[in-house]
Amino acid sequence: MPIQKLRRIAEIIKQQKKITIVSHIIPDGDAIGSSLALGMALGKLGIRVQILNQDEVPKIYTFLPESSKIKTEFDFAPETIILLDCSDLGRIGSLRDLLPKQGLIINIDHHISNTNFGDFNYVDTGASATGEIIFELVELLNGSVDKDMATCLYTSILTDTGSFQYENTTAKTHLVAxxxxxxxxxxxxxxxxxxxxxxxxxxxxxxKTLKTLAVDPRGEIAWVSIPFETYSKHVFDLEHIESIVNYPKSIEGVEIGICFREFAPGKVKVSLRSKTKVDVSLLAESFGGGGHKRAAGFVSEATLASVMDTVIKKAQSYFN
Amino acid sequence: MPIQKLRRIAEIIKQQKKITIVSHIIPDGDAIGSSLALGMALGKLGIRVQILNQDEVPKIYTFLPESSKIKTEFDFAPETIILLDCSDLGRIGSLRDLLPKQGLIINIDHHISNTNFGDFNYVDTGASATGEIIFELVELLNGSVDKDMATCLYTSILTDTGSFQYENTTAKTHLVAxxxxxxxxxxxxxxxxxxxxxxxxxxxxxxKTLKTLAVDPRGEIAWVSIPFETYSKHVFDLEHIESIVNYPKSIEGVEIGICFREFAPGKVKVSLRSKTKVDVSLLAESFGGGGHKRAAGFVSEATLASVMDTVIKKAQSYFN
Incomplete structure (x- = not known):
């Protein structure tokens, strides 16, 4: 991405008196880390800042400096809005209804699916995380990141790269880290x-979940399942449960790893992961979901047993 | 560490015609990765190289380029020997008996416990891995690392930092990565x-092992255990089993995580980890073992039940 484009956005930001930062629903480490770091940088420039999210900060990220400044309600009417880590406007959830008809929208993201919905768009699909872009933006705005911003941005990058293990990890990612x-x-x-x-x-x-591990006869698909009875008895952060799908995927010879979790009676979240060959976003789409080639998912309202049966059969069809 | 000292070692190496590279018994990713990368660099200089280890390359590391060049027996009599990642001569195991009485020993390591046993010693305790030092040495020897060396050295650093999660991860570590x-x-x-x-x-x-998870009444010590019957029924790489101790340690409020594994009838390996307060090397030493403040261990020949009882009681005494 041309740095000039980001420099132009930095110049526009510097002209503002009030800025609203918004990120996506069910925020992850990148949404929260990059929102907080940018908020701190704008505050240092004397800009009045509010950081918003439809949802509360997950407990696991409340350790981040100034995390309590992320609100679910507006302090002031938004005019200039920076959306972070959102591929489209729908990603901010119910906050979308509160956006002004007029006003400036700046869109900063790293998702390939970004729809360039803003008045100004900076979408760097080569960046491992939105936090990697915010690092550059803060340097353009303030000269350098301080300790608290650094902790937020390191968390952004760390969580979005799975601790530097995913394929979005590049030489630049490590340089920023x-x-x-x-x-x-x-x-x-x-x-x-x-x-x-x-x-x-x-x-x-x-x-309990690993005990349910099963592998199909040809060894290409492995899955675990969590019935509602088990799910409802335990306390966890979503981050912990979402990483469970990595266990079936990690097995030698397995191409598709699946986690079926009944998160409410009769509602099953299906998480799909693949290693190198199968595009699981197509598999998810055939059930009304979506995602990426290597990570996708959907929600079904059939019974756990019937979802498992249908999805595994469909997954097996990719190997025939 | 002064780079001059490493430059001096590079000059001495360049004067050699034959070099033997040796690393420690039960080799890990750093031992193997740094041995292979240095071997490739010396080969490019026209030096005849043999790479030795008392033990075979663990299956999990056989993907590394040229890993089959690591032998357990000598091709030629060693004269100039470079020991990598060994805190003392005993770490090379039975190969020690085969060392010549005369000859040059170069000692390159990052362990704080290194005894500086060599004729030339380069011990950088600030390096995350010996691989981080070898990266610099290869630059001094060859100008730059090639693709295969890079894969070996990245594996060195990745494995010795637990995927950039341990406290030995520094700004320089990421720069080298x-x-x-x-x-x-x-x-x-x-x-x-x-x-x-x-x-x-x-x-x-x-x-099976996570099912045995137990926490002491005050929540400061958590442990898992693997009886020989379970241990002997499964196939795994040591790397997989050695990381299991991280699960009890990961629990909130827990300071000491322990894994007891009966690896032979009546022989129990006890792995100890701590978060911030307890020096588990002292705990290990009281049972004849050793290690670091945050990671230590020992082997006991008592029964599994009695080792567990004794060690947990001793660990509890640290909190009184």
């Missing part, structure tokens, strides 16, 4: 909060 | 080999 540690990103705090603060019941849920 | 990806390190190959190639029985062993 290096700058963030140099700027004082608190890896000790991040470590103790993300990886050493898991509820006991979350580990118990993992143990 | 960035250079290695730029040099062509094959993260796709590393990913599919390390994280997507787990034997099914290894995941089944994890499921």
């Amino acid at each position: 290096s700058s963030l540690l140099s700027a004082g990103a608190d890896l000790g705090l991040i470590r103790s909060s993300l990886w050493e603060n898991v509820p006991l019941t979350s580990v118990r849920l993992l143990a | 960035s250079s290695l990806l730029s040099a062509g390190a094959d993260l796709g190959l590393i990913r599919s080999s390390l994280w997507e190639n787990v034997p099914l029985t290894s995941v089944r062993l994890l499921a």
Whole structure:
């Protein structure tokens, strides 16, 4: 992406007196980390900032500096709005109804599916996380990131790359991560909060779920399932449960890993992952869902047993 | 560490015609990755190289370029020997008996416990992995690392930092990782080999082991155990089993995580991890073992039940 385009956005931002930052529903580490870091940078420029999200900050990210500044309701009427990590306007959920008819929309994202819905758009699909872009933007705005911004942006990148394991990890990702540690990103705090603060019941849920592990006769598909009875008995952060699908996927020879979880009676969330060959977004689309080639999903209202049966048969058809 | 000292070692290496590279018993990703990368760099200089280890390359690391060149027996009598990732000469195991009385020993390591046993020593305790040092050494020797060396060194750093999660991860670590990806390190190959190639029985062993999870009444110590009957029924790489101790440690409020595994009838390996307060190397030493503040261990020949009882009681005494 041409840096000039980001420089132009930085210039426009500097001309504003009030800015509203919004990110997507069910916010993840990148949505929250990049919102907070940008909010801090704008605040330092004397801009009045409100950071909004339809949903509360998940408990696992409340360790981030200034996380309590993310609100679900407006302090002031939004005019200039920066949307972060949203591929389209629908991603901000119910907040969309509150957007003004007039006003400036700046769209900063790294998703390939971004619809360029803003008045100004900066979509760098080569960036591992929106936080990787915000690092550059903050340098253009403030000269450099401070310790708190660095902790937020390091968390953005860390969570969106699965701790530098996903294929979006590039040489530039590590270069930015290096700058963030140099700027004082608190890896000790991040470590103790993300990886050493898991509820006991979350580990118990993992143990129960791994017991359900099954592999199809040809070894190409593996899955785990969580019936509502198990699901409702445990306390966990969504981050913990969403990573369970990596266990079936991790098995040698397996191409598709699946997690079926009945999150409400008769409502099943199906998470699909693939290694190198199968485009699971097509599989998800055939059930009304969507996603990426290697990670997709959908929600079904059939019974757990029937969803499992249907999805596994459909997945098997990809190997015939 | 002064780069001059490493430059001096590079000059000495360039004067050699034959070099033997040796690393420690039960080799890990750093031992193997740094041995292979240095071997390739020396080969390019026209130096005759043999790479030795007392033990075979673990299956999980056989994906590394030229991994079959690591032998357990000598091709030629060693004279100039470079020991990598060994804190003392004992770490090379039975190969120690085969070392010549005369000859040059170069010691390159990152462990704080290194005894500086070599004729030339380069011990950088700030390096996340020996691979991080070898990256610099190869640059001094050859100007730059090539694609295969980069894959080996990225694996060194990745495995010794627990995928950039341990506290040895620094700004420099990420800087080197960035250079290695730029040099062509094959993260796709590393990913599919390390994280997507787990034997099914290894995941089944994890499921069985997590079922044994227990926490002491005050919530400060958590442990899992693997009786020999379970252990002997499963196939796994040591890397997989050694990471199981992270599950009890990950629980909120827990300071000490322990894994007890009966790896032979009546022989129990006890792995100890701590988060921030307890020095588990002292706990291990009180049972004849050793290690670091945050990661230590020992082997006991008592019964599994009695080892568990004794160690947990001793661990509890740290909180009184």
